[in-house]
Amino acid sequence: MDSLVTLLGRFHPLVVHLPIGILFLLAIVEVFTWFPRFPRIPDRVRTLILIVAAISAIAASAFGWLLARGGEYDAAILDRHRYLGIAATVLALGMLVFQRLRWQRTYTVLWVSALAVLSLAGHYGGSLTHGSDYLAFHFGNGAPTADLTKVTVFEGAVHPILEQRCFACHGASKSNGELRYDSWEALEKGGKNGPSFKAGNSAGSLMIQRAHLPLEAKEHMPPKGKPQLTENELSLLEWWIDSGASRDLKLANADMPTYITEMLVGKFPGLRPPVPERAASLSSAIELEKKLGVMIRPLAVDSPWFSANARQAGGSFGDAQLESLAPVALALTSLDLGETDVTDEGLKALAAMKNLRRLSLDRTRITDAGLQNLSGLKYLEYLNVHSTAVTDAGLVALKPLKQLRSLYVWQTKVTPAAVEGLSSQLVDHRRIRRLEDKIADLENEIRNQQFNANFGIRTGAAAKPSEKPHAGETVSATTASPPLQP
Amino acid sequence: MFCDHVNFNLSRRDFFGRFAMGVGGLALMNLLHRGARGNPQGDAGAGYGAPRAPHFAPKDKRVIYLFMAGGPSQHDLFDYKPLLNKLNGQDLPESVRGRQRLTGMSANQARLPLAGAQFKFSQYGECRAWVSELMPYTARMVDDLCFIRSMHTEHINHDPAITFFQTGNQLPGRPAMGAWLSYGLGSANENLPAFVVLISKDRIDQPLYARLWGNGFLPSVHQGVQFRSGGDPVLFLRNPDGVSAVGRRKMLDRLAELNAGQFENLGDPEITSRVAQYEMAYRMQTSVPSVMDLSREPASTYELYGEEARQGGTFAANCLLARRLAERDVRFIQLYHPGWDQHGSLPKMIRRQCADVDRGCYALITDLKQRGLLEDTLVVWGGEFGRTAYSQGKLTATDYGRDHHPRCFTVWLAGAGIKPGYTLGATDDFGYNITENPVGVHDLQATMLHLLGLDHEKLTFKHQGRYFRLTDVEGNVVRSILS
Structure with a gap:
């Protein structure tokens, strides 16, 4: 019984287009009859059209009701669609009645409202099957740009x-x-x-x-x-x-x-942080290259992201020079300050470089105090502070850096225990486990695609090399890529 | 010759405007000029100082290629084949060899006796990779390495095979891989060449010609520069006796003026190339001694690399230099360690050879790792081909030799973008043929370029009417070793 209900319910999208099409065509013809040269519709023809429209509208409503019982729809939109659809059916019946009674004015009001109601019902119906952002999707950014400081x-x-x-x-x-x-x-x-x-x-x-x-x-x-x-x-x-x-x-x-x-x-x-404009960054980068003698280059031909390397400038690159990178601050994703003359004070300029992913500060004079300036770099993945005066205390400032994956602390006073503490804050073991489950599922899927033919142990003189247990007894044909190796 | 490059994106007036700023301006002009058209994709940021940028964001910024010239025996190092020990002395079955052509050195042998490795193999690391006792240090770092056991090449003799590996073609004259990278990506350090070559001393058995690091048809600024271990690291770089630094500067300035005049007349970009090289050489007069000066390396460095690293020209010393060059952002650092061509007395010779390189490789990887450099450096270890499963010459209880074998051999890679602790490919039980995932030389080259952010099909140079690539018309990126 249930399956019959489901089956009938699925006829709704098919049947529903009958009354829609009929009523819209009728409306168009009615408009044309307002012109004197256009022949009037014979009453019996109109009646026939309205009967077919009304019957199909009732059928569509009934099937729709059954389909809605499946309940897999957004409740609010479903309700609107349901009642508008029924309203359209009632209007179609009304049109039939008042057309027979020849209440011309009422009939006209009814078909105009039927069009309006049908349009709305159709829109909500579409939202149910295609999702409510289907129509708006190609206008602008899909959803109106929400104010992130207001939406919770x-x-x-x-x-x-x-x-x-x-x-x-x-x-x-x-x-x-x-x-x-x-x-x-x-x-x-x-x-x-x-x-x-x-x-x-x-x-x-x-x-x-x-x-x-x-x-x-x-x-x-x-x-x-x-x-x-x-x-x-x-x-x-x-x-x-x-x-x-x-x-x-x-x-x-x-x-x-x-x-x-x-x-x-x-x-x-x-x-997502706004992507800086490439052309502007590029012209700033050229200026800065000339002025500072450091390389500031885009990561790739079309990339809006840049890397800067001050290592070659060495001692001539200090806090003032670091501060002068401000025009490209947001475009930098990689910054190498290794072996330069920057100090803790100068690292304040890093706070503006919010998109940094890689930062090298090795062999500089920085200390724990300088690392405090990194706590806002939420995309930082790589931090190199080898051969500096950084200690365990400095790592505390790195706790908000959820993306940090590589930390280089060779020749510092940082202890393994402190790193352990930091990593336990940064690594999401549950997510790792979930991804591992996913890999296992995929491996299974790959295995299910493979074909094995087993010939047993081959006998005879030709088999000499295969005395070793794993030599050439099985033939595998792989239709998918080979299984992932651990 | 380079007629397709005479269309400058800068006007002549622009050029002299810059030139008026000084000789540095001329060098800059050269970079700009190259940048304006040298960009791998054609334009993108025309007018930018040197917009030679990768096609896509790269995993690695530089390469250290540890080339084991002569062809190390995979059977005695990484590709463990117990069957060879079992069948030691028996003939190589005809069915395994197929119709393969052998070199003149073993083709005349009455029989081809299989030779099992005389070294103990064990599995190491979490990845359980097989390594022989000859490489105890390499064995410690297998979890950082990616082995390709299924390399193969088309060439069976040293020179074509090594030329093929370095330039993508067996015939001399094509640009070396390092020159292609310099051309594609530009230099990351204006004080040092983008492509530096270091060769171990005392081990030469097969010649290594300078054309292996040549620029071929690319502009000559891209050629590799050999840093020698003794005397002057770079020949003819030092000012001759009696020439002061000031005098040299004046001479270069005047020369640049003359060259600028010549350039105005002819428009040959090789002139600006030449000026850039003079300027580079001038800067190298200070940068090269500073990179070669190991006196400030702490004792801990030598604890890692071994005391041998104190002697210039050893493989260990070159590994140390490679690290120092990598720190200075040299793009392509090519080491050659010759001496692997063991046709006879292999057990004795390979022991010495492994002792030369094993610790250096380990020290280099470890050092790059602790300095955070392995996250943007690609290290490649391997020779130009492998060696045969059968003995060349007489097989005795303690001695055998192995001939050249192009059908399969092992290389390893390490660094950013490479799956660590991974092995790709396999060979049959005789270690004679590849059974899965073959990797050709062009495939390796395509993969290396890919890791540096370059599409090997797009990195082209027009010469004599056609576009050339490092990988010619072949090569697929070996995606299964990428992480």
Whole structure:
């Protein structure tokens, strides 16, 4: 029975275009009849057209109702579509009735409103199947550029996920398990099994635990058969809970790891720093090369990003010269100050170089105090401070640098224990584990693509070389790329 | 000859405007001129000082190529074949050799007896790579290395094979890989050549001609410069006795004026090239002694590289110099260590040979690593071909020789963009043929260029009416070794 309902429901997108087409064509013809030279439509023809339109509209509404029972749609848009669709059907019936009664004025009002209602219903229908940003997508940046200082992480990132994946059963229309996610208070309160999340502890949060259960488990959420949380969505929820599950934290102030930024940047382009203009950086770079005698070059032919290398300038490059790099500060992703004369004081200029990924300060006079200036360089991946006076105390300033992956502390007073402490802050082991799972899945998939023919152990004189157990007994034909080797 | 390069993007007036600023201006003009048209893709930032930039963001900024001239025996170093020990002394089966052509040196042998390595192999590191007892230091760093066991080449004799490796063609006359890089990327240090060559002393068995680091048809500023170990590191760089630095400067200024006049008449870019080289040589008069001066290296350096590194011209000393050149952003540092051509007395000779290079390689990688340089340096180790599984000459209980073998051999790479602790490719149980993932010389070259941000198909130079590439019409980037 259920499958029949589903099948009929799927006829909705097909049938729905019949009344739309008929009513629009009728409207066009009606407009033309206002011109004296255009023949009038015989009443019986019009009646026939309206009967077909009304029947198909009723059928479309009925199929639509069945399709909606599947419930895999955005509830708010679905409601609008549903009632507008029914309204259009009622209007079509009205047109039939008043046309028969020859209430010409009323008939005209009705078909004009039917067109309006159909257009709107059609728009929401499209939003349901293609997503609500389908139309707007090609205008501007998809979503209006939101003010990141006003939108909270909860509104901008978390709520949309809950709305899409959870509201159908935990919202206004249904509240299974006495759980509702459609208001902050209700979300915070939780359901009959207790609160859904524990701020700062995603692993101990019920909603995350449920999502991680195997799909077959009865407690798995969203239930089997409903659209599931994507891996990105789950990561985002986990990150939000772990970072305190704040209701008020604004997107602009959130300290996101880059993989979270990458997930949100489509919706909030402002999260990624603006790309500096290449031409402007290039002309500044030429000026500075001439003035300072250091190389400032684009990373690649078309790249807006630059690297600067002051090492060759050596002792003649000091704090003043570093400060004069200000015009290209935002364009620099790589800066080599090794063996130069910069000091702690001069490193203040680095705070403006927010896009730096690589920084070398080896064999300079810098100390722990200088490293304080690096704490805003959130993209920094590589830091070289070998042969400097840096100590364990200086590493504390590096804790906010979530992207830091390589640290060179040869010939410094930094101890392995301090580095261990720092790395435990920077490395996201859970994410590593998840990626490893993904690799395992892919390896499995590759294995499933391979073909093996086993000839057993070959006998006879020709087999001499294959006395060794692994020599030439199996033939493998690989249709995919070879398996990843560890 | 370079008629397609006479179209300058700078006007003559512009040129003399710069020239009026001094001789430095002339050198700058040269860079600008090269930059304006020398950019690998044609334009992009015309007018910029030297916009020779990579095609895409590179993983590595420089290369250190440890070339083992003569062809090291993979059977005795990295490609462990226990079957050869088992069948030691038996004939190489005809089916394994196929119809392969042999060199004149072993083609006349009555039989081709298989020769098992006389050295103990073990597995090392997390990657469990096989390394023989000859390379104890290399064995310690296998988790940083990527072995390609399936290298193959087209050439069976030294000179064509080595020329092929260095220039992409077996015939002399093409630019060397370092010259291509200098042409494609420009120099990262205006005081040193972009391409420096260091050769180990006392081990010459096969000649290494200077054309191996020549510029071929590229402008001559791109040629490699050999730094010698004894006497003057660079020949004819020192001012002759009785010529003062001031006098030399004046002479160069006057010469540059004359050259500028000549350039105005002829417009031959080789003239500006020449002036740039004079200026480079002038700067090298101070930069070369400073890079070659090891007196300020601390004792810890020699604990790492070994006392041998104190003697100029040893492989260890050249590795140390390579590190110092890398620190100064020289793009292509080419080391040659000859002496691997062991047709006879291999067990004895290879032991000496490995003792020469093993610790130096380890020290170099370790040193680059601790200085943070291995994150933008590519190191390549390997020869021009491998050696045969069978013995050339008489096989005895303690002695054998091996002939040239182009069908398979082992090289290793390390550095940014390379999968560490990884082995690509495999050979059959005789170590005679490749069984999976063959890598040709052009493939290796394409991969090296790729790591430096260059598309080997786009890095071209027009000469005698056609566009030339380092990889000619071949080469695929070996993506499976990239990280």
